[in-house]
Amino acid sequence: MRVAFAGTPEFARVALERLHAAGFDIPLVLTQPDRPAGRGMKLQPSPVKQFAQAHGIAVAQPRSLRLDGKYPDDAQAGREALLAARADVMMVAAYGLILPQWVLDTQRLGCLNIHASLLPRWRGAAPIHRAIEAGDAETGITLMQMDAGLDTGDMLLTERMAIRPDDTTGSLHDRLAVLGGRLAVEALEMAACGGLVRTPQPAEGITYAHKIEKAQAQVDWSQPAAVIERRMRAFDPFPGASTAFGDEAIKLWRAQAVRADATPAPGTVVAVGNDGIDVATGEGVLRLVELQRAGGRRLPVADFLRGLPVAAGQRFGAAA
Template sequence: MRVGFAGTPEFAQVALARLHGAGHELPLVLTQPDRPAGRGMKLQASPVKQFALAHGIPVAQPRSLRLDGKYPDEAQAGRQALEAAALDVLVVAAYGLILPQWVLDLPRLGCLNIHASLLPRWRGAAPIHRAIEAGDFHTGITIMQMDAGLDTGDMLLVERIDIAPDDTTATLHDRLAALGGHLIVQALEAAAHGSLQRTPQPAEGVTYAHKVEKAEAAIDWRLPAEAIARRVRAFDPFPGASFECAGETLKLWQAQARPGPAGTPGTVLAAGPGEWLVACGQGALALQVVQRPGGKRQPVAALLQARPVAVGSVLAPAAD
């Protein structure tokens, strides 16, 4: 089949590589414009663009596909590129732009989305983060026939995987990306034989995975320790959970909830070799891996040896 692809980050790049490896003709890739990144803030191509260029696949990077939007010239150029590609199908994975109706209608088989949740749970921008944060035991990949709604289209293929107790967004992302690449190849094979079945999403169980904001990184010690521990895993690698200690903003990358004595949330209950225990709204949080500004991730024992923390001291109060 002639398969167009729209995607931007590593999650999408994995799927693009699987489609390329499966032998599909890829006449066009859409991806977000290059963005400043790194210490020098130099323009950097997305993982999808890097893969496409390395394999001789044409790339278009319109800032919008809305013909009546802010960038009509770029949208029109994008339309011309899509029309010239004469696509059978457009595969979409974490693209970052809303597709207007004309795009959804253009390919012969429409647009198929690789979504990292068990729809209708966790529609929206951050399904991996929110599944971990909520304490879900399972998640998965849904291959969806796109419509004009936000992740509301019919389901085509669904596969579930377990969320491990120590999974972070980084580790779960990698497993889901691999699964997404596997399932989209399956979906296109079924579509080629006319055997792809559409199932409407159930009306019950809809949740929305809102975009993760940097402001969410600040640890609120008034929350239960279990909830904070889940957030630490959900916000790894971005934006990272953080707290204030002795005038420094530290990032917390690994922690475990423990039963703990009552105490003012944020109070340091223990700070000995290998143990940094902090009172929470319910229970206590054992801090295990932290990072100082400009430094690397390190076990708490190393940090406490370099800069001891007093038992009974209270970490910066949670923001209201």
């Protein structure tokens, strides 16, 4: 079976690696154009491109695949590359570009998508972040037959995964990437012998995982401590949870929700110790245990306090 692949970040690279290791013939990889990154803002290839080049797989990087869109020359070049690849199927994982109908129709078996949620919950761009933020007890991978809608296609394979109490988006991402790669291989092996069964998604339980914006990183101390703690884990490693402390912007990485009978105004420091900085919230107390100053490193609270003393009665979330 000839398998074209479309994907960009590390989540997709893991799947591509598993498909390659399983021996599938991969004639073409589609990935997004190189982006500036790092302090020098030099153009950097995506993790998928790096893997493809290291293993001699042809790469195409169109800015769009819409033949009637802003970059018709890119789309036409992508079309020619796909047609030349003569793939039986395309596996898609976090590609980042909308696939128009002509792409879905090019392969004999269409396009299969590795989606990091239990569809129809958390359709859209940020399913891992939103599952943690919402306090879901579990998530998983859905292998889906792609159609023209936003994650609306029929389900092919599904496997569940528990969300641990200390999971961040980073840790859950890594486990789901491995699961996604395994299910991708299983799906293609089943497709090769006609064993894949398509199941329409339920009409109930649809939610959307909207893209994470940097502005959402600001901590709202009027929220319950448990909600803030979940958002901190959901926004780790990007964009991180941020708050003001005096004239400084502080990032908060790890915390624990602590019960409290009565607390002062949200954002007020209640107590300070080497085991944490206790901050009042709209409901309960949040004990901060890992923080970061601008330009600094993530530090355990004891080390953080050596560089920036914090005292009871001071406020987070308000500039001096």
